[in-house]
Amino acid sequence: MAEGRGNRPHPQNLQGLLRLAVEASSASEGNPPPEPMSEERQQWLRSVLADMCQGGMDEVTQMKECLSVLRSEGGGGEGEGDGGEKEAALDLLCELCENMDNARDLMSLGGLEVCVGACLGAQGAGLRCRGAGLLAVCCQNHPEVQLHALALGALPTLLTLADTDPSTMVKVKALYAVSCLVREQEAGVRDFLSHDGFSVLMRGMQAETGSSGAKEEGREGAKEEDRLRTKSAFLLQSLLTSHPEHRDTLVSMGMVQQLVSLLRPPRCPFHEHVLGALCCLVNGFPRGMAACRDPALHLEELLNDRARQLKGKEECQEELEFCEQLLRSCFCPLDPEDNGMDR
Template sequence: MESGGSGGGGPPGDRRPPKDVRALLHMCMEVQNEDKKEQENVAQPMPEERRQWLENAITDLTFSPVERMKACLQILTSPDSDDKKIIAAIEETAEWCETIDFASDFYKIGGYPVIKVLLKHKTPEVRWRTLDLIAILVQNHPFCQVKALEENWLTLMLDILDKDEDPNVKIKALYAISCLSRDNVEAQKIFERHDGFSVLMRAMQTDIEKLRIKAAFMLSALCAKRPDFKDVMCDTGMIDQLVGVLSEEHNSFHEHNLSALLAIVTDHQRAIEECQRPELELEKKLQERIKFLKDKDEFREESHYAKELLRIISTDDDELQR
């Protein structure tokens, strides 16, 4: 995503209006440097195009961010807007909403109902950029989190994560779900009530490696914040799923998979007993994995998780003494 106000090396007219004085000064310096190169250090009057651009940039600074977001909403709701205009409007809105006060204003000017429409857009990029906007709106923002839950965004995003066919949309859906629920107890309750753990499990069963890793990371984070969720994970067969991954050909996801499994069994007797079920052969798999990873520094973290997990679940007295 572009940073506000810096338009890169294009002509002045292509630059996005600056959001603050710092951005304006940065843009002025860019223009000045370009002028120096063009004029080869020969003192000349500022070209009319440059002068007009600078005047417009200063005028743009007086624009209200709320008015800019309203203009974006008009684009997002207009039947005449093509995908390019819609994506640009979402991007600009996201830039404004990175400031907490403006994120609140986006709700107050009626932006939230538009989000629901965009989540069903036919173009995948529109959908994933909308999910990215949701993540920006709700991250560390209690007011926006409450309003998002009132709008039923969490259940909509769980459905998108589970059913959308585009990998980027799935990844951004999981990211937005995490931003909304990781520190919000009410969101966590809704996540559990709408079978969010089964959705996470299915995300880890896809062939989208980035999605699998993010799902395992969220699983670990939920275990740390809500130890009571560990019983739910036992009930939903999450342990069987995670242990089953160890039978796959070794890949980068295995480190995160073992981390999630370790998070579940830590200080949870029922999960430990689940891992000790003979049919899972988890002890044997961990011993084989530890041997496979020996002296491979690039897998140090994974080896640590395997050893710690084996220590916790081992029924072998000799193993416990190692």
């Protein structure tokens, strides 16, 4: 990718572009991991795309050629030659579909069917990861595309990946796609509930480094596990904020006890969202408050200890506010009308 634009051979078609992308990636990164494009690779792709557009290839034509690559036989496994071109095609589609009109065009071209039917079930983690990423980009804040993806059965497939995929990076990307399918989309929330999505989020928050059997190891593996826990907790908090009517179900399935168990030391960054979810479960909801007051949980002691640790740390202000809100709501109740969150 360090090769200047003037020295780079001009690709004659999109297949040539994808080969260049694979060669450049291989030269600079060895075997690229199944993760989003680096900023350097994005900039390189944009410059080559500019060359292609100057050559008269419009974006719809580029998407059609990418889909042709993805529909071709073979190349679905790790290390297979054509697999690199398919990953490059998905990278390019992600770049193009940042434009909402292109996302709609991709849907019209049958691109979501290819993504759900071929990419999410591919042998190679790189294809599964990028396929989930493409669905996320296309569906984010795009109701028409969301509904089409839901009709294709994308959500249960993504939940399965987020729950059981051997690659933590695939789990993280699949969970991101799930959030893009359920955000401000009632049909997505219903699908999420019918496939026990809350249990998937709980298992994501309980993930421990190395527990997934993924190839990622050491510091990078721990970072991905942290991302999985954080995204799971954030999505739970977000869903409870927008859909408080599901609190009774969650309290009945023992969610309060599970969340409190996650707060045990040592403190982790995702604890902020766990505390936020607990606040949503007790806000004006007596069953949630009663569950938090269970003496076996020792929650009052835990919250007091955590509040003392966080005081004076500006970067932890929101987490501290959640602790204080839970203490006021559950253990120092005010007027019955003043049990809500004050934020």
